[in-house]
Every structure is written in structure tokens, then in C-alpha cells.
Amino acid sequence: MRAIPLLALLLSGWFAVPAHADEAQDWLKRLGRAEQQQSYQGTFIYERNGSFSTHDIWHRVQDGQVRERLLQLDGSAQEVVRVDGRTQCVSGSLVAGLGNSPGASAQVLDPQKLNSFYTLAVIGESRVAGRKAVIISLAPRDQYRYGFELHLDRETALPLKSLLINDKGQLLERFQFTQLSTQAPDERDLQPGKDCKPLSVSSQADDVPAAQAWHPSWLPPGFQLVRSTTRKDSRTQAVVNSQMYEDGLARFSLFLEPVSGEAATESRVQLGPTVAVSRRMNTPQGEVVATVVGEIPLGTAERIALSVRSGPAPEKP
Known part of the structure; x- marks a missing residue:
């Protein structure tokens, strides 16, 4: 058949x-x-x-x-x-x-x-x-x-x-x-x-960074946080937080990084099934760029990026 x-x-x-x-x-x-x-x-x-x-x-x-x-x-x-x-x-x-x-x-x-x-x-x-x-x-x-x-x-x-x-x-x-x-x-x-x-192992940040307190306030039904890591960029010394979410089949990652000047801009990119949506946010502590990357529809990635808020990070299930 x-x-x-x-x-x-x-x-x-x-x-x-x-x-x-x-x-x-x-x-x-x-x-x-x-x-x-x-x-x-x-x-x-x-x-x-x-x-x-x-x-x-x-x-x-x-x-x-x-x-x-x-x-x-x-x-x-x-x-x-x-x-x-x-x-x-x-x-x-x-x-x-x-x-x-x-x-x-x-x-x-x-x-x-x-x-x-x-x-x-x-x-x-x-x-x-x-x-x-x-x-x-x-x-x-x-x-x-x-x-x-x-x-x-x-x-x-x-x-x-x-x-x-x-x-x-x-x-x-x-x-x-x-x-x-x-x-x-x-x-x-x-x-x-x-x-x-x-692979070189990135050094982990000793203290909890401000970026780690950021998280999406909206997730598609079924997606859960499965991994969260924090590291220091060896070049800029900026603390970068990455969070992986999945629904049991599909996955996406959220990267949060403090920036200054023109280090990063907002963007929407799609290559085949993979999308990358970046949003730049002003905070009392400075500017933070949130980037959603994964094999999910562009509209989904945009909505997740727009929902990123500061506050207590969601607990790992």
C-alpha cells in the first residue's frame, strides 16, 4: 500500500x-x-x-x-x-x-x-x-x-x-x-x-545570574522545561542561560544573554523547519536578548519570544 x-x-x-x-x-x-x-x-x-x-x-x-x-x-x-x-x-x-x-x-x-x-x-x-x-x-x-x-x-x-x-x-x-x-x-x-x-566544557557560572530568572510566560500545550544550564562566555564574560523545552517529540531552546550597544538585534529567521527568533528587552539591569531556536512553526516561536518575562524560573519537572 x-x-x-x-x-x-x-x-x-x-x-x-x-x-x-x-x-x-x-x-x-x-x-x-x-x-x-x-x-x-x-x-x-x-x-x-x-x-x-x-x-x-x-x-x-x-x-x-x-x-x-x-x-x-x-x-x-x-x-x-x-x-x-x-x-x-x-x-x-x-x-x-x-x-x-x-x-x-x-x-x-x-x-x-x-x-x-x-x-x-x-x-x-x-x-x-x-x-x-x-x-x-x-x-x-x-x-x-x-x-x-x-x-x-x-x-x-x-x-x-x-x-x-x-x-x-x-x-x-x-x-x-x-x-x-x-x-x-x-x-x-x-x-x-x-x-x-x-568538545570543550564551558565553565559554569558560580552565582545565579539575572538571565536565569527570565522565562516564557506562555508555552504551547504539552511543552515543559527539561533542561536549564548557565555558563560564562569565555570571550565577553557575559552570563548566558539556555533552557530546553519539549513536548515529548518536538523541541526548542530559549537562550537569554545580556548585551550592550549594538551587540545583537532583533531577528526572525527560518531555514527549512528550523526557526530562530530574537527579541531585545530593556531591563533595570540592562538589555537582554531572548532567542528562541527550534523546529517549530515561526508563529509559535514568535509568541514564545514575546512572552518572555522576568521572575522565578519554572521548576524542572
């Missing part, structure tokens, strides 16, 4: 069938287990904003530890090595968005939570990289997030293909395997290249 366009399903009311939702939740549970338990290696393409890149991936699960290595095959060699979702080293300037590539996220999907903000359904079957797949649709229940279409391997539930789709049914981003093997990669395949440089 060919994949049914997401927009057509939205209009048809197909998602209202409970059996399809239950089956979709079961597949998402399998997906969550597969990425933490299944070793694999392969090649995938990444499409964004009309451009393509090709990547090799090695993903090995051993003794409860997940190790993986990504290598871009086009142009100059660009690489990232991760252990249990934590980046160990990088080379080059990897294409923005690869943080959501197959196997890249330590995020565990909670189908019951997702069902509150996305309509889940099994919408057909496909064949990707020579393997049979089942197609899962996650259609947003509001205008604050994008829709997803996942093609999961029938044998392992690994994601063979992932599409990010806006409210007009337009494709914003694609991951798609062209070759996949479930054989565990060799140790040598997981070793970083000589140009893969360890």
Missing part, C-alpha cells in the same frame, strides 16, 4: 479510528525500545531546505551503553561521535538538524503523552532500503507544532524514514536510509577520525 498523504488523512477524519491509534502507540513503544537495544549500521540521506547530504551511521548497543558515530560523505568530512546521547567529539560544521537524525536522540517517546498533542495513526505500508515498513502518522492537534510521518522497519521497529510536515502538507525535512544492516558495527568503525575534536 502506498503512503497516504498526511493532509488528505487530516481532511478525511481517518485518525478518528481508535484501532489505528492503539496500533500506532504499540509501534512507538517498539521504536523506543529498538533505539536503546538494537545495534545497526547503514547509510541515510538528509534533505532540508532543498539541499541533500549523505551520511554513514554506526550504532552499537553493548552492556547497556549506546555508542554511535555519524560521518558525512559529501564534501569535507564532517563527523560526530556520541556515547549514550552525549556528544564526545565533532569535526567540521555538521548540518543543522542532525541532532534529530536516526539514533541521535536519547529522548524516549511516551505514546500516551504524545496522544494528547498529536493524533496517532497507522496509515499504510511502504518499502525503504529494501525493507518492509509500517507508516505511522503523528498529526498535531493544534497549530503550534509540526506533523511527523515515520516509516518503521517491520522487523526491528527502527526508523527507516522520517518526514517533517507543516500544516499545508509541505515537506520540511527528510531522513531516509538507503542501506541498513542490523549487524553490530566493529569497534574500529566506532572510532573517531583524527579531525574529530573533543
Whole structure:
């Protein structure tokens, strides 16, 4: 059966069938287990904003530890090595968005939570990289997030293909395997290249900065603060606070930084699915720039940025 366009399903009311939702939740549970338990290696393409890149991936699960290595095959060699979702080293300037590539996220999907903000359904079957797949649709229940279409391997539930789709049914981003093997990669395949440089650890600020007291007074339903970090910029010595929010699938980050003079201006930028909205604010302590970055609709990012207020920071759930 060919994949049914997401927009057509939205209009048809197909998602209202409970059996399809239950089956979709079961597949998402399998997906969550597969990425933490299944070793694999392969090649995938990444499409964004009309451009393509090709990547090799090695993903090995051993003794409860997940190790993986990504290598871009086009142009100059660009690489990232991760252990249990934590980046160990990088080379080059990897294409923005690869943080959501197959196997890249330590995020565990909670189908019951997702069902509150996305309509889940099994919408057909496909064949990707020579393997049979089942197609899962996650259609947003509001205008604050994008829709997803996942093609999961029938044998392992690994994601063979992932599409990010806006409210007009337009494709914003694609991951798609062209070759996949479930054989565990060799140790040598997981070793970083000589140009893969360890990440430097930023020094953490000792005292709580004014920026950390800023937070969005409005969030799309379901989004929660999952991480907040504070560091000192080694060049300017300014204290920068970053906050990550997610709804169990989509994510965005809020960066808060004190500025002076013409150091930063307000902006609205969109590149494919990724948006960056900056707002400059005057405070008794000086000027602060709040920047929202993530794969969310531009209107959502703008509303979040406009809602940023000072006061007690929201507690981490």
C-alpha cells in the first residue's frame, strides 16, 4: 500500500479510528525500545531546505551503553561521535538538524503523552532500503507544532524514514536510509577520525545570574522545561542561560544573554523547519536578548519570544 498523504488523512477524519491509534502507540513503544537495544549500521540521506547530504551511521548497543558515530560523505568530512546521547567529539560544521537524525536522540517517546498533542495513526505500508515498513502518522492537534510521518522497519521497529510536515502538507525535512544492516558495527568503525575534536566544557557560572530568572510566560500545550544550564562566555564574560523545552517529540531552546550597544538585534529567521527568533528587552539591569531556536512553526516561536518575562524560573519537572 502506498503512503497516504498526511493532509488528505487530516481532511478525511481517518485518525478518528481508535484501532489505528492503539496500533500506532504499540509501534512507538517498539521504536523506543529498538533505539536503546538494537545495534545497526547503514547509510541515510538528509534533505532540508532543498539541499541533500549523505551520511554513514554506526550504532552499537553493548552492556547497556549506546555508542554511535555519524560521518558525512559529501564534501569535507564532517563527523560526530556520541556515547549514550552525549556528544564526545565533532569535526567540521555538521548540518543543522542532525541532532534529530536516526539514533541521535536519547529522548524516549511516551505514546500516551504524545496522544494528547498529536493524533496517532497507522496509515499504510511502504518499502525503504529494501525493507518492509509500517507508516505511522503523528498529526498535531493544534497549530503550534509540526506533523511527523515515520516509516518503521517491520522487523526491528527502527526508523527507516522520517518526514517533517507543516500544516499545508509541505515537506520540511527528510531522513531516509538507503542501506541498513542490523549487524553490530566493529569497534574500529566506532572510532573517531583524527579531525574529530573533543568538545570543550564551558565553565559554569558560580552565582545565579539575572538571565536565569527570565522565562516564557506562555508555552504551547504539552511543552515543559527539561533542561536549564548557565555558563560564562569565555570571550565577553557575559552570563548566558539556555533552557530546553519539549513536548515529548518536538523541541526548542530559549537562550537569554545580556548585551550592550549594538551587540545583537532583533531577528526572525527560518531555514527549512528550523526557526530562530530574537527579541531585545530593556531591563533595570540592562538589555537582554531572548532567542528562541527550534523546529517549530515561526508563529509559535514568535509568541514564545514575546512572552518572555522576568521572575522565578519554572521548576524542572
